[in-house]
Amino acid sequence: MAVAASQAPSLEATARTSAEAMARPRHVDGSSCPGRAQQTQPQTLPESEKFGPTTAPSHPIEGALRDIYWALSCISLPMLVLTATFMGLVYVYRVSHGPGATGSSLSSPLVDDSNAYYVNYSATRLITVSSWTSTVTSFASSFVMALVSYPIAKCYLSRSQALSMEQLPTPYQLRLIIGCVGGGFGSLWSWLQYCFWRHRSKQPTLLWVSALSLLGAGALRYVKVLGQSYETDRWTSFAILAVDTWLHVTTSTISYDAISPVSQPSFNYGRTMDPSCHGETRASGVCIGNNFAGLLYFESLTNATETLMNLSSTNIVLPCHLDGRDLAYLTAADRHPDLDFQAKTFAMSTHCTPVSKQCDLQAVSWCPFPQGCNSQVQLARGMPYDCGPTLFGGLANNTGTPFNSSLLDDSQAGISSGIASTNGFFLQLFRKPNFSEPFGTAPDSPNPFYFATGARVAASAALAADPEAVQNNADADYGFIFSCNSEFFELDYKMINGSFAGGTTTPVDGTLASNAVFTFIYYLSYTQNVMEGAFISGGVQSNNSEQFANFLAQRFSETTxxxxxxxxxxxxxxxxxxxxxxxxxxxxxxxxxxxxVLNLIYALLGIILAIIALASQPRRSRSIQARLSIGGIIAAFLEPEVHEAASASKKSNSGIEGAFAEYYNDSELSDEGRVLVSDRAGNVAFEKIQPQTKAEISTRNSDEAAAHASPALLDEEPTTETEPTRLESSPTSSVAKRKPVAYGGDSRDAGTA
Incomplete structure (x- = not known):
């Protein structure tokens, strides 16, 4: 039997007649519908607008609570789990250089950026976990709309019962509502286009709430139900995507030094005096060598030479700057590159001042022949200097100050005379400043001690213009004299990441000074080459005499x-x-x-929507909520009444599938109907037909055979065509045909429902 659209089952069975509905005043409860204030007004509808409910009961659909809890779980639970996982990875694998990170006396100079976390975990994997949160929001829109559909269904039912015509949707508006409730974002585009239609009907609040709720599934604008406004962050879902992109762009992989304290130090990078050398303060330096029977030897000469040439595998001398002065300190040559440490060692500081003018250094020439010189070639040239009674001579012939000592013979005097040098190099040691008390005049060596040094070297253009530079006549070399002082310290220092990281100095006794002086007196040849090389290098590298003095001072400390x-x-x-x-x-x-924060807000929104859905009488509105879908419309217009089949079946009645007869094919009332489509004038129409049973086919064939055998039929003209048997729409017909249903859905709804 054809079923007209006006005869479709109503969304909720009622017993009242249309006359009763028209006669009594309508009470529209604004608290149950979006955007409506409570009002009581009688209304008499025109005859054309009056309609009455059908008496056929609608098929009830159950499972509202399970549907709400499932939607809540799909919205909030994944977001909470992923957020907790993301935070757990960050804080479990976090590394820091903050206070207390090392747990030792070594204070790391590294300071972490206070605006970032450093996580010892793959950046790719960490960002993948964070991106899952934005992925969840893209899949959760349908579950958000499932929760929103319960208060919408309740409001729709309330307005339908109150016959509030101005608040009920038109057929096309119902199509938009169903598309939005289905969670398809294509419906938003259809709704936006509809907003610009000319002469369209006024949009009811139901359509506004449906469209904005779907927008809220991505942008979470707001949902207004039950007379209250539930405000949330307007752009939370889109914000999650934007912030996740922000996190992707700003997250990077960097090199990081993780610090771990060592409870018991196991390396020996410090340096202390050999116990056998303590107390040796004589200038003869018994700890280094001996002077019995005129035999000199240097037991540690090999180690000293290797260290001097930077070839030792045991010791190395490094420069540093501490408390405003340059130092050289002794440390281990084989230090572990990944070990920071604190140790004690010996250090030396030397400071030099140019005194060429003070010592009256000058270039002179004279004729050495009694009869005179005929040309400049015969003139003798020299660079004499006179710093005082204990320091005078000439740089041209490398002569120093001859003085007598009651402790040392001339070969042991603290003077460089007699040492051949091509550039006039000399080095003389003193116990006191101002070139007083040369070494060898007293039995011990103080700390600090003093020395003077000078030589002729080639100079840079800037250094040659310095007032302390004295040119050697027409030659290209320049003479310099420096007054210096040196002091030994015990250095308590820290080495962080392979670099000197500060320390403290304490002056020591004269033991090291005495032995250092011994090497310069007896083994000047070992140090002379180094210091002469320092003069040559410093002359071409320095721009003024002060830089030259600092360069020589540092090289002297390292050499000593x-x-x-x-x-x-x-x-x-x-x-x-x-x-x-x-x-x-x-x-x-x-x-x-x-x-x-946005993830937690999104999870909280799911909880709020679930509470709203539970407060909207879900058991009562479940049947309407489930039918606000394409499946509900198809079931309403193409399916027969399935109440009897549902009663006889043991299947669960918890979804829209329960509104279709095929769902109950395990009962006695099986449905084998099919839907065909026919291209008629107007919209495309769908029809449901029922196939004939074998008994009906057999009976029909028998009737046709009897009809062909009838004499009356044989007398008819042979050209008369036999009209095919028509399928009647009565309940007794062999093929039951439903009324064609015009469905105006477009491809966008089909793809997004």
């Missing part, structure tokens, strides 16, 4: 420490910490915390 390195032995480190170089993820805090 190298010569006494054999007097020291290794000592344990005071503190240690290991340094592990890692590739870590730099995670900015700003996008990290914003993403966490």
């Amino acid at each position: 420490l190298s010569m006494v390195s054999g007097l020291t032995v290794a000592s344990p480190n005071i503190a240690e910490q290991t340094r592990e170089r890692l590739l870590v993820t730099r995670l900015p805090k700003a996008p990290f915390f914003v993403l966490i």
Whole structure:
């Protein structure tokens, strides 16, 4: 039997007649519908607008609570789990250089960026976990609309019962509502186009709420139901995507040094005096060598020479700057590259001042022949200097100050005379400043001690113009004299990441000074080459005499420490910490915390929507909510009444599938109907037909055979065509045909429902 659209089952069975509905005043409860205030007004509809409910009961659909809880789980649970996982990875694998990170006396100079976390975890994997949160929001829109559809269904039912015509949707508006409730974002585009239609009907609040709720599934604008406004962040879902992109762009992989304290130091990078050398303060330097029977030897000469030439595998002398002065300190040559440590060693500081003018250094020439000189070639040239009674001579012939000592013979005097030099180099040691008390005039060596040095070298253009530079006549070399002082210290220092990281100095006794002086007196040849090389290098590298003096001072400290390195032995480190170089993820805090907050807001929204759905009488509105779908419309217009089949079946009645007869094919009332489509005038029409049973086919064939055998039929004209048997729409017909249903849905709804 054809079923007209006006005869479709109503969404809820009622017993009242249309006359009763028209006669009594309508009470529209604004608290149950979006955007409606409570009002009571009688209304008499025109005859054309009056309609009455059908008496056929609608098929009830159950499972509202399960549907709500399932939607809540799909919205909030994945977001909470992923957020907790993301935060757990960040804080479990976080590394830091903050206070207390090392747990040792070594204070790391590294300071972490306070605006970022450093995570010892793959940046690719970490960002993948964070991106899952934005992925969840893209799949959760249908579940958000499932929760929103319950208050919409309740409001729709309430307005339908009250016959509030101005608040009920038109057929096309119903199509838009169903598309939005289905969670398809294509319906938003259809709705936006509809908003610009000319002469369209006024949009009811139901359509506005449906469209904005779907927009809220991506942008979470707001949902207004039950007379109250539930405000949320307008752009939370889109914001999650934007913040996740922000996090992707700003997260990077960097090199990071992870610090771990060492409870018990195990390396010996410190240096202390050999116990056998303590107390040796005589200028003869008994700890280094001996002077019995005129035999001199240097037991630590090999180690000293290797250290001096930077070839030792045990010791090395390094420069540093501490408390406004340049130092050279002795340390281990085979230090572990990933170990930070604190140790004690020996250091030396030297300061030099140019005194060429003070010593009256000048270039002179004279004729050495009694009969006179006929040309400049015969003239003798010299560069005499006179710094005082204990320091005078000439740079041209390398002569120093001859003085007598009651302790040392001339060969042991603290003077460089008699040492051949091509550039007039000399080095003379003193116990006191101002060139007083040369070494050898007293039995011990003080700390600090003093010395004077000079030579002729080639100079840079800038250095040659310095007032302390004295040109050697027409030659290209220039003469310089420097007054210096040196002091030994015990240095308590820290080495962080392979670099000097500060320390403290304490002056020591004269033991090291005495032995250092011994090497310069007896083994000047070992140091003379180094210092002459320093003069040559400094002359071409320096721009003024002050730079030249600083260069020579540092080289003297390094040379002197190298010569006494054999007097020291290794000592344990005071503190240690290991340094592990890692590739870590730099995670900015700003996008990290914003993403966490937005994720929690999204999860909270699911809980709020679930509470609203539970408050909208879900058991009562479930049947309407389930039918606000394409499946509900198809079931309403193409399916027969399935109430009897549902009663006989043991299947669950919890979804829209329960509104279709095929769902109950396991009962006695099986449905084998098919839907065909026919291209008629107007819209495309769909029809449901029922196939004939074998008994009906057999009976029909028998009737046709009897009809062909009838004499009356044989007398008819042979040209008369036999009209095919028509399928009647009565309940007794062999093929039951439903009324064609015009369906105006477009491809966008089909793809997004």
